[in-house]
Amino acid sequence: MAKQMSKQLIAMCTVALGAMYVAGYAVTAPFAEQPVAGVSNGSNTTHQRAESDSTDNTNDATTNGSGGTSAVKSAKYIDGTYQGTGSDQIGTVDVAVTIRNGKIVRVEITECDTHYPQSDIDPVLPNEVIAKQSANVDFVSGATLSSYAFAMAVQQALSQAQNPNDKG
Amino acid sequence: MDTRVAITGVSRTLPEAAIRQSIDNAITLFYDVEASCSRFRSDSEVRQLLLSVGEPVAVSPLLYHPLRFALTIADITAGRFDPAVGRRMEQLGFVVDYQSGRSIASSSVSEDASYRDIELDDEHQTVTLHRPVVIDLGAVAKGFAVDLAALQLQALDGFVIDAGGDIYAGGARPSGEPWRVGIRHPRIPDAMVTTLAISNRAVCTSGDYERRSPVVPDASHIVLPRSGGKTPISATVIAPYAMMADALSTAAMLLQPDEGRALLTDCGAEGLLIMPDLSICYTDEWEVYIDE
Numbered sequence: 001m002a003k004q005m006s007k008q009l010i011a012m013c014t015v016a017l018g019a020m021y022v023a024g025y026a027v028t029a030p031f032a033e034q035p036v037a038g039v040s041n042g043s044n045t046t047h048q049r050a051e052s053d054s055t056d057n058t059n060d061a062t063t064n065g066s067g068g069t070s071a072v073k074s075a076k077y078i079d080g081t082y083q084g085t086g087s088d089q090i091g092t093v094d095v096a097v098t099i100r101n102g103k104i105v106r107v108e109i110t111e112c113d114t115h116y117p118q119s120d121i122d123p124v125l126p127n128e129v130i131a132k133q134s135a136n137v138d139f140v141s142g143a144t145l146s147s148y149a150f151a152m153a154v155q156q157a158l159s160q161a162q163n164p165n166d167k168g
Numbered sequence: 169m170d171t172r173v174a175i176t177g178v179s180r181t182l183p184e185a186a187i188r189q190s191i192d193n194a195i196t197l198f199y200d201v202e203a204s205c206s207r208f209r210s211d212s213e214v215r216q217l218l219l220s221v222g223e224p225v226a227v228s229p230l231l232y233h234p235l236r237f238a239l240t241i242a243d244i245t246a247g248r249f250d251p252a253v254g255r256r257m258e259q260l261g262f263v264v265d266y267q268s269g270r271s272i273a274s275s276s277v278s279e280d281a282s283y284r285d286i287e288l289d290d291e292h293q294t295v296t297l298h299r300p301v302v303i304d305l306g307a308v309a310k311g312f313a314v315d316l317a318a319l320q321l322q323a324l325d326g327f328v329i330d331a332g333g334d335i336y337a338g339g340a341r342p343s344g345e346p347w348r349v350g351i352r353h354p355r356i357p358d359a360m361v362t363t364l365a366i367s368n369r370a371v372c373t374s375g376d377y378e379r380r381s382p383v384v385p386d387a388s389h390i391v392l393p394r395s396g397g398k399t400p401i402s403a404t405v406i407a408p409y410a411m412m413a414d415a416l417s418t419a420a421m422l423l424q425p426d427e428g429r430a431l432l433t434d435c436g437a438e439g440l441l442i443m444p445d446l447s448i449c450y451t452d453e454w455e456v457y458i459d460e
Contacts (some may be wrong), residue, residue, distance in 0.1 A: 005244065005434050005435050005436070006434070006436025006437075007434055008240070009237075009240070009409075010408055010409065010412070010434070010436070012233075012237050012240060013237070013315060013408070013409035015233070016229070016233030016234070016236075016237065016315075016411070017315055017319055018232060018314065019229040019232075020230070020316055020319075021228055021235075023229050042299075082227050117186070119348050123358055124357070124358045124359075127358050127359075128350065128360060132363075139304075147328050
């Protein structure tokens, strides 16, 4: 009985999409061409910011590492402030991520050039990154917001902060 | 649909221009669905039905299938979920077309109209209104558009369609892992309830916090046709199709938690219900989707 209802609903969705296909609405993607070598792995392009302070940050780690050398060595991230930029269909987001004692302590949206107001994602997404200590939140269900651009920007900043001595 | 739609696409083989093109094509489907299904536009197919009450009207598949689906959910829930709530929603003040800014309201419509006043003919794809009914497809049309968009994006290695909380995550992130989808806390503005790991599934959340009635205090855009009982303040549903997840999350908002949970299980969907006291209730396989 339960199985039947599930099957019925799934079948209705499938039929609905099939009917639309037949009516010519959802044409399948017209990609007959050969794959082009060396081109983007996605519509989300991250731009490396040309900046000199990213190298400085590595030095900061040795001076700012107040938690003791061994603690810094085993930490996932090296202390400092790192910049990242991410873009998606709805705009570009720049962030500054601050690492202290190997932990993400601050995520600041330094630039928000998107089709939605910055208040839509700030501070909810920065807070989430600090809470989870990762950039692994891509989309938010139950809210009219999402920012892959933000996640990419944080990811980029964190990749610079990565401690080469950290094995996991 | 008065909702921001964001699509993210990832491909290892396709050039960026092709990815952009497929995303653009997918976005236009939202406009197509809206032109047929919007209760707010006098020229929409669903609104035009009111001009021919009592006779069968041939409609496009863009209207027919979402309506058919909504009526099926109405049947399953014995009318607790009812797409004929349009007139009630107008009374609550949900009357303004977000594009034109114009108000729309229908005075000649029967107050007690229900989904039983709507008859479909599968063979001829016609709709007959036996009484004047304002049909609201808000709980299915957006999901249907998301499903159409997902079909359009199948050539990509990974994609996410986010239409105001109705999310479909296809394939994988650039890293090869499933997409991570957070669920907004219904009461604490900056908080998330949990994070899901999703691939080739839709996740839809209905909440009483999304759209508050401008005329009736404490009334939100989800209208309970018959009152009674304690119902959730947020319902998140994971299903193979967004139309399913969308309709079932709305339906679950109208049911008591044990009923909602049973409905989701019967329909092969997983879900999380949050109650006014912030207690939660979820289906057996829900935890499979929790990230970490």
